[in-house]
Amino acid sequence: MKTLYKKSVLIVILITLFTTASNAQISKAEIRATGLTCSMCSNAINKQLKAMPEVKNVDIDLNTNTFVVSLSENNSLKPSVFKEKVENAGFFIGSLILTTNSETIKSSSYIVVEGKKNNSIEVQIQILDKGYVTDKELKKLSKSYKNSLTYNNNNENDFHIKIVN
Amino acid sequence: MKKFLLIFVVFIFQRVSSQELFLLTDPASNVPANSLGVNVLQSAFEREMTSGYMYSIMPEVTYGLNRNLMLRASAFISNRDSQLVAEGGNFLVKYRFYSEDDLNSHFRLAAFGRYSFNSADIHQEQIEIMGQNAGFETGIVATKLIKKIAISSTVSFEKAFNNNRNILLPNTLGDNATNYTLSFGKLMYPKKYISLKQTNINLMVEFIGQTINENGKSYLDVIPVIQFIFNSQARLDLAYRRELMSSMIRTAPNGVYLNLYYTFFNLKN
Numbered sequence: 565m566k567t568l569y570k571k572s573v574l575i576v577i578l579i580t581l582f583t584t585a586s587n588a589q590i591s592k593a594e595i596r597a598t599g600l601t602c603s604m605c606s607n608a609i610n611k612q613l614k615a616m617p618e619v620k621n622v623d624i625d626l627n628t629n630t631f632v633v634s635l636s637e638n639n640s641l642k643p644s645v646f647k648e649k650v651e652n653a654g655f656f657i658g659s660l661i662l663t664t665n666s667e668t669i670k671s672s673s674y675i676v677v678e679g680k681k682n683n684s685i686e687v688q689i690q691i692l693d694k695g696y697v698t699d700k701e702l703k704k705l706s707k708s709y710k711n712s713l714t715y716n717n718n719n720e721n722d723f724h725i726k727i728v729n
Numbered sequence: 730m731k732k733f734l735l736i737f738v739v740f741i742f743q744r745v746s747s748q749e750l751f752l753l754t755d756p757a758s759n760v761p762a763n764s765l766g767v768n769v770l771q772s773a774f775e776r777e778m779t780s781g782y783m784y785s786i787m788p789e790v791t792y793g794l795n796r797n798l799m800l801r802a803s804a805f806i807s808n809r810d811s812q813l814v815a816e817g818g819n820f821l822v823k824y825r826f827y828s829e830d831d832l833n834s835h836f837r838l839a840a841f842g843r844y845s846f847n848s849a850d851i852h853q854e855q856i857e858i859m860g861q862n863a864g865f866e867t868g869i870v871a872t873k874l875i876k877k878i879a880i881s882s883t884v885s886f887e888k889a890f891n892n893n894r895n896i897l898l899p900n901t902l903g904d905n906a907t908n909y910t911l912s913f914g915k916l917m918y919p920k921k922y923i924s925l926k927q928t929n930i931n932l933m934v935e936f937i938g939q940t941i942n943e944n945g946k947s948y949l950d951v952i953p954v955i956q957f958i959f960n961s962q963a964r965l966d967l968a969y970r971r972e973l974m975s976s977m978i979r980t981a982p983n984g985v986y987l988n989l990y991y992t993f994f995n996l997k998n
Contacts, residue, residue, distance in 0.1 A: 599830030601877045602916065604750070604992070607925050607961035608761040611994035626922030629833070651796050652762040656830040698831050 590641055591686070592663035593633040598698055599655045600629055608653040616641075616649070629658075642673075643723055647695050658698045660691045661728060669725065675714060679727030688729040694718050749872055749879035752954045752966045752988055754910040754935050756881045757837035757872040759799035759825055765993040766791035768964075774984030778852075783981045784808045785860060792996075799823045805860045809849055817847030817893070819858060823870075835874045841885075842867045848893040854946060854977035855939065856906045862889040862898070868908070883910040887939075903941035911936045929958040941977065948975035950982065964990035 709715035785807035845858035868885025
């Protein structure tokens with residue numbers, strides 16, 4: 565009986581661990597790329613994104629250079645992966661909006677600087693750090709958050725976010 | 730000819746739109762990281778001294794080592810001496826060291842170095858390490874994209890050595906030059922993008938000039954280009970090169986180009 569009890573405790577712990585892991589994930593990324601106006605350039609970004617095994621589909625609006633990336637469940641991607649892919653193609657991110665589970669943003673890597681946490685299961689967040697916004701916006705944001713203890717440190721593992729929805 | 734040029738330039742500026750994938754004047758942007766570009770540039774140039782055309786083929790491979798560093802190898806094959814002969818080749822390294830990107834615009838700077846070997850006979854005052862001379866070239870490229878207009882300019886220093894096979898560069902010729910280029914590009918079609926499969930048509934005009942540093946002899950050429958991009962992956966360029974002015978001896982300044990280009994994306998994946 566005791567072993568059975570121990571086993572069930574273990575199972576419960578494992579399940580909790582796994583659900584937490586699967587909760588901490590990004591289901592969709594909306595990337596607006598900067599510095600390009602040609603479809604061959606867009607295709608370079610498209611190919612970079614599609615080469616990721618977690619990517620299910622990429623929808624592109626070539627006129628605005630917006631890439632809507634649908635991701636597989638239980639992925640453990642960080643926002644930085646999108647920055648890396650776009651920059652490898654030779655361009656930059658102008659805005660990055662992620663659809664994610666509200667559990668995700670409770671992690672210490674995410675620092676909410678704008679918008680309020682709500683109770684919905686899914687949230688849309690915009691990353692406001694250097695490399696995720698245009699240079700012009702970054703200047704404005706740096707001024708707005710000059711009193712923030714972390715924003716102007718540009719720590720690659722900290723993501724300052726705005727809750728969009 | 731001048732009228733045609735004026736019309737062409739006005740046409741280019743009328744609508745604001747662009748491309749910077751120039752045929753002869755590389756922009757400051759590089760090919761994507763881990764991507765391989767393969768192209769074959771063919772040309773037929775009218776001989777000035779004798780009759781007929783000089784035909785040449787230049788196969789090239791271009792690789793994006795990372796987002797900022799690009800490598801290229803080219804080979805030169807021509808019928809300068811009646812038969813098609815592989816005369817030489819060159820290596821190019823280009824490093825993008827500055828990028829300022831905004832929505833639909835960018836300003837970029839890159840530095841490049843090119844080293845070339847060649848075993849052709851030397852018949853002209855023009856220094857051309859892309860197919861004529863052994864030597865090197867180093868310079869800076871600046872490319873600006875404003876909304877949809879692309880303007881790119883290069884300034885470089887070019888130095889010729891004696892060619893291989895002990896072919897000496899005559900003492901009477903200058904062995905180094907300053908090169909300058911100015912290029913404009915415009916996207917003509919489509920007006921609005923629908924898909925990556927759409928064929929794009931670009932019009933470009935490139936100006937290429939050189940001054941031999943020792944004696945000030947110079948030339949200036951214009952190259953109008955029409956470019957088709959298929960499936961956002963393959964390119965076909967057709968161009969005409971015309972000498973606008975020259976105070977130096979050149980063997981074959983006027984001619985046409987045909988370039989075929991294909992990109993293999995993400996080689997490492």
